[in-house]
Amino acid sequence: MWLLRLGSQRRYLKLIVGLASLWMLYLATHLDTGTVSGLIHSYSWLEYTNDDGGPEKACDCLGIIQGKQESLEQAKLLTLTKKFRKSALIPNEFYINETRDCRRFKSRRKYITFPLSKEEEDFPLAYSMVVHHKVQNFERLLRAIYAPQNIYCVHVDKKSAPSVTSAIQAITSCFPNVFMVSEAVSVVYAGWSRVQADLNCMADLYYGSAKWKYFINLCGQDFPLKTNLEMVRMLQSLKGSNSLESESLPAEKQKRISYVYNVINGQIKRTRISKKPPPFNLPIKSGSAYIVVTRGYVRSVLEDSRIEELIKWFKDTYSPDEHFWATIQRISGVPGSSWPNRKYDQTDISAVARLVKWQSHEGSQDSESAVYPECQGNHVRSICVYGAGDLQWLLEHHHFFANKFDIEMDPIAVFCLEKHLRHKALAEAE
Template sequence: MRLTKKSCLLLVIVGVIVLWMFFPLHPLDLWGSKHIYSYSWLNYSDADGGPENKCDCPAILQGDSKALEQAKTLTSTKDFQKSITIPNEYYINASQDCRNFKASRKYLTIPLSRVEEDFPLAYSVVVHHKVQNFERLLRAIYAPQNIYCVHVDKKSDASVYSAIGAITSCFPNVFTSTLWLTMVYAAWPRVQADINCMADLYNAKTKWKYFINLCGQDFPLKTNLEIVNALLSLRGDNSMESEQMPEGKKDRVTHTYKIVNGQNQPTGNEKEPPPFNLPILTGSAYIVVNRGYVRSVLEDSRIPALIEWSKDTFIPDETFWATIQRLPGVPGSKRPHPKYDMTDMNAIVRMVKWQGHEGTVYPECHGHHVRDVCVYGFGDVQWLLQQHHLFANKFDTDIDPIAVYCLEKYLREKALAELF
């Protein structure tokens, strides 16, 4: 009996379904990497940016002097400065149609490899302004297998709340923290915001492998696959700055502080010794830790006492995580001996250019400074990509969007090239 075209097509469909039932395939296998690569929405285009798309990013990444000079000339024009800021209202309106928002902003909606799919990550992102910075960060680190908790400063403008809420509502794996706090520089709420997100992430269905905390002005220096491979190479260890407390910083933990008028101010009172005679280490607010470390923060019987003791210290986010990293029994921890100390340059978390170390530890900043930290310019990008760190801080797209624009284009092209 001769089969009709319709019957043949039906048989093919049935055959594919049967094959899939017995030999389940990854989406990449079904489509083929070349087919995926041809989809225009995966690649950033020149139309995706603002006036910064006139820059020659490949040349800037090579440190080409002519391209750098052209970018400098462009950024100095009034028209450029007027047109680089994307208002919060854009994100509020654009994300009303989530499908179009994700497509037009070119979010990756499928895992790009089995390695990444099998190694989901958890992110905590603390934000208080600059929604454009946050959204471009989210787009750069977004993958459907990962999970993201966003903490918005309780004192942020209403438009920031609305814009970030609208953006996160478009993704099943991105959510705002269940508890919002008023952030105070150098005080305990900054730590508590991450602990709150840790709890939300730990109780989520996604069984992620590593936790990374960021702020809205961070940006990745590696693709998601590169980040996963770097974490796999840790073999269960954590990576963060954790060093012996220098004399110049000991006052932060030997005297008490109190939040007064939105500032963490000294009281003049001496502080009691730390609980359990714990050695207090110094480090950074930003960490890369395994799931077991997070479980210890939430469940270890020693941590509540350390939390209470830390609440009236100065810049506790630079001691709390570093101290837990040296507690015996915490997964991925190290002994509190100087031989196990790790500097920010050796950790993989985050590259920060401190003004006091420019010209010695690293080159001078090509952008500007905020609280002695370099806010990167496009002239810093070539050097940043030579570093082993996963992320860098700070970026400000309201002042220099070229640095972020060239980084995001480079990382997306590299992520797609990794498919082959």
């Protein structure tokens, strides 16, 4: 008797499969390809909608990105309101409580927990994320760049508030490919410790996984301008080269490497002691703290004896993060490097690593000295903290990331950029 029932079940299953096949055939012959793709392979449940936003949802993000004056004025008026900015903030305790149920946290925050394409799955990236405050900024950055095939090392400054460390630890615990650095340091502005934080993550990433292709370092106030797929394709087009600012050292920065600097009471101070020449007569270059480099470059940083000597030499200089990586990029034999000749200099505008608006380089379009238009947000330490009015300009560039964003100053800029990138990523996948 049970054999008869089993036979009936099999016939029923075949009938269901047959009907499904006929339905798929009908879709393929009667509907256009785009419609079929949308029905079969839709990720609409991962889209950011107004229901996911706080008070920012009142804004017209599409109009803001298109540069529509009415939309920009509405956004500007809202960000001038202290009540609006305060209501957009998520407290650290939220992340500690929400991550007690990791599955629900990832679902509610709409993390993408599967590769969106085979191309991305086969080209994993490694990230170092150096953070000291603003957990909400960090979590939204992580969500924007998260992909399960990538790997993420998070360095939280040892001086950070306990609530910051606890919240970020709670967030990272929900992901198998996101981890806290094995050895955190106290970061001093313009001191060697800023480089050391990235070096510690570099080592953890390099020795922890042999799969990733490129290394990218970030801080908590960065935000992407490209989807993961766009980054992968641009990195593939580099054909093993690195992309980072590396220029001849300007005269006004010469004193940074001409004298010995010491950390005194948490601040870096210049002494009267002159520095010895760099090892192997290496030409010191000017650059940025942020880089996009190959796995081979990272291996050289960790294992090349010349760079080991360079590390010792740089430890008592001023702001070594703006010279160390740039100098390594011009050392012969380092994978992805370029010749030290100034013909191979690469500016921050031509490199893909980071787009930053320095106040001294802002100006009108008809100004010969201006590098970019005026900041539409606020300035902190002479750097533009982007506002919603900067988004159209930012998205016109080829850079992977931009700095700085601050949800406390302009939550709309982050919210609209998030929505734009998520929609783009899902459209690419479909």
